Amino acid sequence: MTNELALRDNFFKKYHAEEIQNCIQCGTCSGSCPLAPYMDYGPRQLFALIREGDMTEALNANTMWFCVSCYNCVVKCPRGISITDHMYSLKKLAAEKGVKAPKMLHLYRSFNTPIEKHGRLTDVAVMAGYGLRHPGAAFGNIPLGMKLAAKKRMEFKARTVDNIAGFKKVMEKANELERLS
Numbered sequence: 001m002t003n004e005l006a007l008r009d010n011f012f013k014k015y016h017a018e019e020i021q022n023c024i025q026c027g028t029c030s031g032s033c034p035l036a037p038y039m040d041y042g043p044r045q046l047f048a049l050i051r052e053g054d055m056t057e058a059l060n061a062n063t064m065w066f067c068v069s070c071y072n073c074v075v076k077c078p079r080g081i082s083i084t085d086h087m088y089s090l091k092k093l094a095a096e097k098g099v100k101a102p103k104m105l106h107l108y109r110s111f112n113t114p115i116e117k118h119g120r121l122t123d124v125a126v127m128a129g130y131g132l133r134h135p136g137a138a139f140g141n142i143p144l145g146m147k148l149a150a151k152k153r154m155e156f157k158a159r160t161v162d163n164i165a166g167f168k169k170v171m172e173k174a175n176e177l178e179r180l181s
């Protein structure tokens with residue numbers, strides 16, 4: 001067995017993803033995914049790669065990082081495959097294997113950092129976090145930011161949730177469970 005096939009089989013086992021083998025390649029998931037146009041491979045193609053054992057190609061795709069967990073695909077999949085869960089698992093596996101972070105990981109981190117600090121998001125904190133790594137993208141969003149600010153739809157001041165100590169304990173526990181999984 002090649003390394004790629006062994007990696008695939010380990011992925012199936014560790015992340016309970018064997019059901020990907022039941023995919024009939026109907027394409028309903030990709031057709032209903034709002035982010036598919038931006039993905040290197042839609043969910044259908046991604047699962048085809050995995051089934052073929054092309055794990056390097058699958059793990060380097062941006063697909064799972066673009067998934068916004070809307071569950072459109074899951075409710076429509078005729079085989080009842082937990083597509084969204086597998087997207088999460090693929091992100092974890094990619095991180096485990098040290099796959100170079102795509103831009104989306106930076107966006108994800110710019111969401112997470114203010115949440116970890118304040119227990120909630122602040123628009124400006126997200127934009128600043130992402131803009132530091134991708135100034136070009138941030139610059140392009142300035143007109144939108146100004147429009148939102150004019151309509152008072154932009155939050156500038158970070159507000160912390162009431163029980164931030166309790167929130168941090170929950171986050172610590174979640175991170176601990178994540179490390180153990």
Ligand code: SF4
Nearest residue numbers: 023024026027029077
């Ligand atoms: S909708 Fe389900 S069965 Fe159809 S391609 Fe997607 S994962 Fe496979």
Ligand code: SF4
Nearest residue numbers: 033067068070071073
């Ligand atoms: S859950 Fe992810 S993969 Fe499924 S339709 Fe939504 S964005 Fe696409």
